[in-house]
Structures are given as structure tokens and as C-alpha cells.
Amino acid sequence: MIGLTIGQLGKATDTKVETVRYYERIGLLAAPGRTSANYRAYGADHLSRLSFIRRARDLGFSLDQVRALLDLASDHSRDCGSVDMLANEHMADIDRKLADLTALRRELSALINSCKGGTISQCRIVEALAPRG
Amino acid sequence: MIGLTIGQLGKATDTKVETVRYYERIGLLAAPGRTSANYRAYGADHLSRLSFIRRARDLGFSLDQVRALLDLASDHSRDCGSVDMLANEHMADIDRKLADLTALRRELSALINSCKGGTISQCRIVEALAPRG
DNA sequence: CTTGACCCTGTAGTTGCTACAGGGTGCATA
DNA sequence: TATGCACCCTGTAGCAACTACAGGGTCAAG
Structure with missing residues (x-):
């Protein structure tokens, strides 16, 4: 104590x-x-x-x-195999998240690059978000 | 309607x-x-x-x-500059998360590689988690 | 002896939904 | 006509993992 x-x-x-x-x-x-x-x-x-x-x-x-x-x-x-397994599962989780985030980044980056300025009505970002807006 | x-x-x-x-x-x-x-x-x-x-x-x-x-x-x-700004801020968020996850992945990977089997009392993963355990 | 930093309990808020419970409605089928 | 089923309604509670009060008690310094 x-x-x-x-x-x-x-x-x-x-x-x-x-x-x-x-x-x-x-x-x-x-x-x-x-x-x-x-x-x-x-x-x-x-x-x-x-x-x-x-x-x-x-x-x-x-x-x-x-x-x-x-x-x-x-x-x-x-035996520490079960600890190893838990750690490896968590590693797989991280890899999944990394892949998701990377895909997201690519998509968002394309969106941002499509914006050449101007008003909202011509903005490709808004357009891409609302395909039938 | x-x-x-x-x-x-x-x-x-x-x-x-x-x-x-x-x-x-x-x-x-x-x-x-x-x-x-x-x-x-x-x-x-x-x-x-x-x-x-x-x-x-x-x-x-x-x-x-x-x-x-x-x-x-x-x-x-x-002007669509504000939309662009919001998208760019979000992009920065994603980049921060990617960096964090990548660092995490590296650390966890090192931890996993350090485990050469055996019992928990010799396990480097458990050891690394509880430095004074 | 008062000020301020700490401690206590209990409850409600955060984000973005999801899952009931306990009912009502609408349509097809026997 | 009855009955079954899929859908709709409201309201509330739950998830992760904390965080932030409100409304008090305690302790050490000046």
C-alpha cells in the first residue's frame, strides 16, 4: 500500500x-x-x-x-499463443482501417482537385455529393 | 410530392x-x-x-x-471557396488519422514480431504492455 | 479562518446511430 | 370476413469510451 x-x-x-x-x-x-x-x-x-x-x-x-x-x-x-492471436486480430483491424481511409483519401482528393473555383452552382464538389440535387 | x-x-x-x-x-x-x-x-x-x-x-x-x-x-x-475549405480540413483530418494508424501499425508489428512463443511469463508482448508489471 | 485545490457521488451529455416495446395500418389471401 | 404479414408510428434505452457537470466534503497553506 x-x-x-x-x-x-x-x-x-x-x-x-x-x-x-x-x-x-x-x-x-x-x-x-x-x-x-x-x-x-x-x-x-x-x-x-x-x-x-x-x-x-x-x-x-x-x-x-x-x-x-x-x-x-x-x-x-x-502459452502466449492466445495473446499473439489477439494482437494479430487487432493488426488486421488496423490494416482494414488503413485501407478504408486510403480509399477515402483518394476519393476526396479527386473531389477537391475537381473544384476550379467559381460559385456553388458550378462547384464540382457539391455536384458530386448530390448527383441529382 | x-x-x-x-x-x-x-x-x-x-x-x-x-x-x-x-x-x-x-x-x-x-x-x-x-x-x-x-x-x-x-x-x-x-x-x-x-x-x-x-x-x-x-x-x-x-x-x-x-x-x-x-x-x-x-x-x-x-463562392465555392468555403466548400473547398471544409473539404480540405476534412482531408487534413484524414491525413492525421492515416499518420496515427500507420505509426500504430508499426509499433504493434514490432511487438508481434518480438514474440517467439513460450509462456506468458516470457512473452514480450505482455512485457511491453506492462513495463513494471 | 479562509482560499483553493483536491476529493466524493450521481447523473447526463457526447457521436451516430441501432434496437426494442407496444401499438396501429394496409394489402393479399383463404 | 378473418387473418396474417409487412410495414408504419412513438418513445425510450442501449452501444463505445469517455467527459462534464452539480452539489457537496476535505485538507494544507497563508
Whole structure:
């Protein structure tokens, strides 16, 4: 028990206080002990777990994926294949998003290049958006 | 007045019925007339406006951006520079997201490659996520 | 002893829908 | 005529992942 306040924990993990409480509410972070004034008092275990959560979130894992990762990580004797699988699935997600965004970018870029100025009534962007407008 | 039902309008624009009603609720699509049975009856103007909305959404514009585009597009004599600006801002957003995702992909890829199998306790992925875990 | 920064709970807002529940309508068919 | 089915209506609650209050209590410094 090192007795961090919620604000200190937040600062240490770059997490807003409300977010920490939110993680507690949804059962991702265990409820800590309380001081006599009913303040949350966090220990080293909370700090490391929240660090894990934030790092995984930064890498784009959903809260559900983070939960799964935490479950997997807690069993040290388990084969790490399942962790690898989760990471690879997430990688595939990212690749899909990249492809989508790239296609979008191309289309929007073509649209923007088609605009040669003038008034809205001649604007190719507006025209392209509303084919029968 | 061509008298489309909400279902027909939805089919024509590839929009779910609930989504059409949602657009009406938030004031993006004008409330149409009603039949004697209180069914919504849409006209050509609704069809073209909803087409515009859906196309812009497909291109990744937010509803707020769509609203702005619709406002701009309604004034035909206006210079189209403002439309161009909005499109360019959106393009910049896309580029930022692309850069973020690419960085993420690189980081995650490095993480995945570091895993050489074995148990969780030796797993570099878990290790990298929880530096002091 | 007061000011300000922190803490507490609980609830509602954000974005863009989606999914009911609990009803009414319209058309075809037996 | 009844009955079934697909469609329509309103209103509300849910999703992710927070964020932002409102309306209070606590604590340390000056």
C-alpha cells in the first residue's frame, strides 16, 4: 500500500480522474481501499494494472480486448499463443482501417482537385455529393 | 410530392428507417407531410437531400460537417471557396488519422514480431504492455 | 479562518446511430 | 370476413469510451 490519491494515479498514468473512476465502475480496475475521509487510496498493483490498460488503449485495443489481454496476462504459465492471436486480430483491424481511409483519401482528393473555383452552382464538389440535387 | 414511404426512401438511399427518423429528430432532414394514417410521405426534395447526406457521410464527413456543407450548398450564388475549405480540413483530418494508424501499425508489428512463443511469463508482448508489471 | 485545490457521488451529455416495446395500418389471401 | 404479414408510428434505452457537470466534503497553506 503506497497510498496514491486518484489524482496522483491519474498523473502517473496520464489518465483523467473521471476515467479512472469509470474504469472502476465497469470493473476494469479493482476498487481500492479508502482513507478515513473516504478518499480512494491506490497501491502499486493498481498503478501497474492501469499502466497496462493505458498502454494497450494507446495501441488502439478496445476495452474488451484490454480485458481479454489482462485475463491472459494474469496466467503466467499459459502459452502466449492466445495473446499473439489477439494482437494479430487487432493488426488486421488496423490494416482494414488503413485501407478504408486510403480509399477515402483518394476519393476526396479527386473531389477537391475537381473544384476550379467559381460559385456553388458550378462547384464540382457539391455536384458530386448530390448527383441529382 | 411523389409520396415515398419512409421504407422506400430508406431503400432508395441505403439508409435504415431508424436512421431517417433520427436525421429528422436532429433537424438534418425536414419533417415531411403525413398521410391520413399518419405515415410520413417524402418528396423529391427529401430524396435528394438525404442522398447528399449519405454520400457525404460515406466520405467520412461528420454530421456537423454535413450540416455545414448543406448550408453552403443551398446558396448557389456563393463562392465555392468555403466548400473547398471544409473539404480540405476534412482531408487534413484524414491525413492525421492515416499518420496515427500507420505509426500504430508499426509499433504493434514490432511487438508481434518480438514474440517467439513460450509462456506468458516470457512473452514480450505482455512485457511491453506492462513495463513494471 | 479562509482560499483553493483536491476529493466524493450521481447523473447526463457526447457521436451516430441501432434496437426494442407496444401499438396501429394496409394489402393479399383463404 | 378473418387473418396474417409487412410495414408504419412513438418513445425510450442501449452501444463505445469517455467527459462534464452539480452539489457537496476535505485538507494544507497563508
